[in-house]
Amino acid sequence: MPIVTIQTVADYARVSRATVSRVLNNNPKVDSEIRERVLQAVEILGYQPNRVARRLRTQSRDVIGVIISDIQNPHFTSIIRGIEDVAYVRQMNIVLCNSDEDSSKLQTYLRVMQAESVAGLIVVPTHADQEREALQSIQRNGIPIILLDREIEGFEVDSVQVDHRHGAYEAVAHLIRLGRRRIGIIYNDFSTGWQRYQGYIDALNEAHIPIDRTLVKTSDHKRESSYDRTRELMALPVPPDALFTAFNLVTLGALHVLHELGARVPQDVALVGFDDMPWADELFSPLTAVAQPTYELGQTAARLLLRRLNTPDAPFQNEILPTQLIVRQSCGSAL
Amino acid sequence: MPIVTIQTVADYARVSRATVSRVLNNNPKVDSEIRERVLQAVEILGYQPNRVARRLRTQSRDVIGVIISDIQNPHFTSIIRGIEDVAYVRQMNIVLCNSDEDSSKLQTYLRVMQAESVAGLIVVPTHADQEREALQSIQRNGIPIILLDREIEGFEVDSVQVDHRHGAYEAVAHLIRLGRRRIGIIYNDFSTGWQRYQGYIDALNEAHIPIDRTLVKTSDHKRESSYDRTRELMALPVPPDALFTAFNLVTLGALHVLHELGARVPQDVALVGFDDMPWADELFSPLTAVAQPTYELGQTAARLLLRRLNTPDAPFQNEILPTQLIVRQSCGSAL
DNA sequence: CTGAAAGCGCTTACAG
DNA sequence: CTGAAAGCGCTTACAG
Numbered sequence: 042m043p044i045v046t047i048q049t050v051a052d053y054a055r056v057s058r059a060t061v062s063r064v065l066n067n068n069p070k071v072d073s074e075i076r077e078r079v080l081q082a083v084e085i086l087g088y089q090p091n092r093v094a095r096r097l098r099t100q101s102r103d104v105i106g107v108i109i110s111d112i113q114n115p116h117f118t119s120i121i122r123g124i125e126d127v128a129y130v131r132q133m134n135i136v137l138c139n140s141d142e143d144s145s146k147l148q149t150y151l152r153v154m155q156a157e158s159v160a161g162l163i164v165v166p167t168h169a170d171q172e173r174e175a176l177q178s179i180q181r182n183g184i185p186i187i188l189l190d191r192e193i194e195g196f197e198v199d200s201v202q203v204d205h206r207h208g209a210y211e212a213v214a215h216l217i218r219l220g221r222r223r224i225g226i227i228y229n230d231f232s233t234g235w236q237r238y239q240g241y242i243d244a245l246n247e248a249h250i251p252i253d254r255t256l257v258k259t260s261d262h263k264r265e266s267s268y269d270r271t272r273e274l275m276a277l278p279v280p281p282d283a284l285f286t287a288f289n290l291v292t293l294g295a296l297h298v299l300h301e302l303g304a305r306v307p308q309d310v311a312l313v314g315f316d317d318m319p320w321a322d323e324l325f326s327p328l329t330a331v332a333q334p335t336y337e338l339g340q341t342a343a344r345l346l347l348r349r350l351n352t353p354d355a356p357f358q359n360e361i362l363p364t365q366l367i368v369r370q371s372c373g374s375a376l
Numbered sequence: 377m378p379i380v381t382i383q384t385v386a387d388y389a390r391v392s393r394a395t396v397s398r399v400l401n402n403n404p405k406v407d408s409e410i411r412e413r414v415l416q417a418v419e420i421l422g423y424q425p426n427r428v429a430r431r432l433r434t435q436s437r438d439v440i441g442v443i444i445s446d447i448q449n450p451h452f453t454s455i456i457r458g459i460e461d462v463a464y465v466r467q468m469n470i471v472l473c474n475s476d477e478d479s480s481k482l483q484t485y486l487r488v489m490q491a492e493s494v495a496g497l498i499v500v501p502t503h504a505d506q507e508r509e510a511l512q513s514i515q516r517n518g519i520p521i522i523l524l525d526r527e528i529e530g531f532e533v534d535s536v537q538v539d540h541r542h543g544a545y546e547a548v549a550h551l552i553r554l555g556r557r558r559i560g561i562i563y564n565d566f567s568t569g570w571q572r573y574q575g576y577i578d579a580l581n582e583a584h585i586p587i588d589r590t591l592v593k594t595s596d597h598k599r600e601s602s603y604d605r606t607r608e609l610m611a612l613p614v615p616p617d618a619l620f621t622a623f624n625l626v627t628l629g630a631l632h633v634l635h636e637l638g639a640r641v642p643q644d645v646a647l648v649g650f651d652d653m654p655w656a657d658e659l660f661s662p663l664t665a666v667a668q669p670t671y672e673l674g675q676t677a678a679r680l681l682l683r684r685l686n687t688p689d690a691p692f693q694n695e696i697l698p699t700q701l702i703v704r705q706s707c708g709s710a711l
Numbered sequence: 712c713t714g715a716a717a718g719c720g721c722t723t724a725c726a727g
Numbered sequence: 728c729t730g731a732a733a734g735c736g737c738t739t740a741c742a743g
Contacts, residue, residue, distance in 0.1 A: 046736055057714045062738055070712055087513070092491040094736035097428050097719050112457055113654075118448050125447070125474050129481075134488060137472040139460050146464075153469060156427040178422070296658040318655070323631040325660045381720055392730045397722055405728055429720035432735050716741085725732085 045086045054082040065090060102160030105135045105346060108150050109189075110165045111262070112139040116289060116316055116335055117165070120189065123339020124163060131347065133160065142262055144171040151175050154184075161185040161346045169193040169232070185349040187342045192232045199345045201338055201360040205233050205315075208331040208364030209240025209287065212313040215329070215366060216283045217248045219374050221311055225256040225274045225281035227267055227291050234259070237287040237315055256281055260291055267294030275302060275310075282310055283372070289316035292328065300325060307373035317367055327369035334362050380421045389417040400425060437495030440470045440681065443485050444500045444524075446597070447474040451624060451651055451670055452500070455524065458674020459498060466682065468495065477597055479506040486510050489519075496520040496681045504528040504567070520684040522677045527567045534680045536673055536695040540568050540650075543666040543699030544575025544622065547648040550664070550701060551618045552583045554709050556646055560591040560609045560616035562602055562626050569594070572622040572650055591616055595626055602629030610637060610645075617645055618707070624651035627663065635660055642708035652702055662704035669697050 051058045056075060063071050064079040071079075082088070095101065105128055109117040121137065128135050136157065140147035144167055151172075154162055161184055166172050173193050180186050180198065188200035216224050226241050228234040238257075245252055255277060258270040267286070271294060274281055286292040292314035304310050306326035317332035318324075341360050349355065368374075386393045391410060398406050399414040406414075417423070430436065440463055444452045456472065463470050471492065475482035479502055486507075489497055496519055501507050508528050515521050515533065523535035551559055561576050563569040573592075580587060590612060593605040602621070606629060609616055621627040627649030639645050641661035652667035676695050684690065703709075 047738095048736080058736090059714060059716095059738080060712090063713090066738080072712060075712085089487060089491045091432075091493060091736050092488075093428055093432050093493055094719090095738080097426075097432050097721085097735090098737045098739090100719065112460070113450070113453050115448070115450065115453075118450075118453055121472075122447055122474065134471055134473070134492070136469055137456075138469070139457065152424060153427075156424045157469070158426060158428055293655055293658055300658065320628050320653070320655060320659070323628055323635065323659050324655070325658055325662075327660075382722095383720080393720090394722080394730060394732095395728090398729085401722080407728060410728085426720050429735090430722080432719090432737085433721045433723090435735065713743090714741105715743105717739090719737090721735090723733090725730105727729085727731105 045088050047088075047090065050079065050082045050086055050088050053086060054078045096158070100158075102158060102350075103133050104157065104159045105133050105343065106138070106150075106154035106157070106159040106162040106164075107135050108138045108140055108147060108154070108162065108164040110140050110142045110167050112137075114289065115318060116333065119335035120339035120342070123336040123341075124343045125339075127340050127343040127347070140165075140167055142167045144168040147172060148175050151179060155179055155182065159184065160350055161187065163187045163189055163342045163346060165190045166193055167191075167231075183353075185346060185353070187345045187349070189338065189342045190233060197357050199349055199358050201341045201345060201362065202233070203333045203338065203362050203364050205236035205364075206240040206243065208333075208366075209237035209285070209315065210243045211240075211364070211366045212315065212329075212331050213241050213244035213285055214247070215368070216285065216311055216313060216372060217244060217250070219311065219372055221283035222250060223253070223256060223279065223281045224250075224283045224285060225258070226285045226287065227258045227260050227270045227274075227295065228287035229261060229291070230259055234287055241285060260294075262290060264290050264294045267291035268298055271295040271298040275299075275304070280310070284310055284312045286312065286314045289314065289318055292316065292318075292330075296324060296326070306371050311372040313366075313372055321367070321369065324371075326371040329369045329372045330367050332365045332367050334364070337362055380423050382423075382425065385414065385417045385421055385423050388421060389413045431493070435493075437493060437685075438468050439492065439494045440468050440678065441473070441485075441489035441492070441494040441497040442470050442499075443473045443475055443482060443489070443497065445475050445477045445502050447472075449624065450653060451668065454670035455674035455677070458671040458676075459678045460674075462675050462678040462682070475500075475502055477502045479503040482507060483510050486514060490514055490517065494519065495685055496522065498522045498524055498677045498681060500525045501528055502526075502566075518688075520681060520688070522680045522684070524673065524677045525568060532692050534684055534693050536676045536680060536697065537568070538668045538673065538697050538699050540571035540699075541575040541578065543668075543701075544572035544620070544650065545578045546575075546699070546701045547650065547664075547666050548576050548579035548620055549582070550703070551620065551646055551648060551707060552579060552585070554646065554707055556618035557585060558588070558591060558614065558616045559585075559618045559620060560593070561620045561622065562593045562595050562605045562609075562630065563622035564597060564626070565594055569622055576620060595629075597625060599625050599629045602626035603633055606630040606633040610634075610639070615645070619645055619647045621647065621649045624649065624653055627651065627665075631659060631661070631663075641706050646707040648701075648707055656702070656704065659706075661706040664704045664707045665702050667700045667702050669699070672697055
């Protein structure tokens, strides 16, 4: 294990460590001949400046911490890609952690990130109440935080999310326009789910359709749960003629039930899901879905972070990105 | 930005930095009264030891570098989850990079990882020939490497992969057993694709079915490419009566074509895919697939790395994990 | 233009 | 049991 440090290079090039450092940092006032000698030494020795040492010395921060809640969910996967792409051009690295919707795991990671002196944090909170304080304290310590996807009430930060409420409204309005009246909904109790539920209400209200509580279900993030909720809905004396599934895993669970039941989609029950999926077209009923600009969510989060690092005192910014309803066949009509 | 360092704590507790450090590192020979005082100071000041400094000083390595080729592919996503889970219990962090199947990007990341003094690297190579040297040089510098999913000829390392050849053999043998004879294949030219192709050959040979070159197609990692290849296969004077699609993106492309063509699956053409997908059951034809133990792949890679770190001189280990054929309806029979 | 020296925040022999 | 001192690999005022 040949440890080549800046000293090795300095010795080889017969200069001081300071000079080597200057050359590597493109300090202009280095004699061109010496510069050459150093560069050659670097080349020959295959020297890689130690980033850990550099980071400690310059107190520079070139790592972005990212904490998401479910790395197996394509939604987040695409977000990460967006973050990574903007980080790459800025020569920043990302340390990725998966909280697994577990608040204590998230808080552990928060501590780690702080100890790693990350430049800033992009985080998808899981349980606002338990995490608010830890997050705020990190922010107070000068590490900027960008909230992604979910909000935390009473916590002033930069954030990006999608217009959940309007997206959901469009989805449900689409169903209503196609003549559906008994529209079941399955959502989760994160802030996103709640907002999507509001959009559902908006659409029903607009059409003067009374809210039937028996058609409203909440589910956790497990697919089994949405499976059960869908079963319950379909077992109603008068089952729904349409379903609005408020996130991708729920949609999968619901589809499974409909398939099992031999329900015809959309004839017996129409279906719109929140979250588009790359394979939406290949599903047994090509899925009409509210597509989120996931890649842009990631990009925007990263950009907000970069901006905050440049101008720490800028007012907080809350970006809301639009969704897009992609009409396929699961509701019965292109519109 | 209140910077609380070990000195702050030492002052507060009226001891030396050395003592604070000892307390934090659970050094037993610290007076219990003093220990208490330090612990209290730590608590009150909210002190987080700076990991960057610690890492530099102890030359400790507690970061695992992971370079995968496509973070949006569920295959890798599940692998990452496996890695992360074993890293978490060891209190190690992972730095994740996405090479995007781009060899120069991968090499950039390799340099970064080295400069970050990672404990070791888990990497999915993309173009063996271009990366062999860089990888070997890192290994020579004492940073262990675990190759994941794909091999590099003539490079001795620890590695994990799945039994691609046998998995493919089983898939194709399944088709043959169901009476299919004109079996098309679409694979890619990574080492994995090549091995899967061998499995296809094995099954045909065993059944004494001659290889028809017109039924053999290669595709890159883009879905469009597999779309085109499937179109070509289906446009043959005598189209195939079965398709073996050798990785998940290809399967999606093929399904799309079959859907467009109105082909009945499995009546007109049976389909087996390599790679299972969480939504395989909800596809328009529930997919019979060769499932890879992706989570275990990740776990195994991480464990191999940990083992190598413990015993640097152990002989190299090449783990081959078994696949499992999951029979659904796309081939026409549960068998 | 170049080098000696200080210091980033830790840890750990070495004395005592 | 505790502290003073050295040092991990860098960078950067400060002299010259």
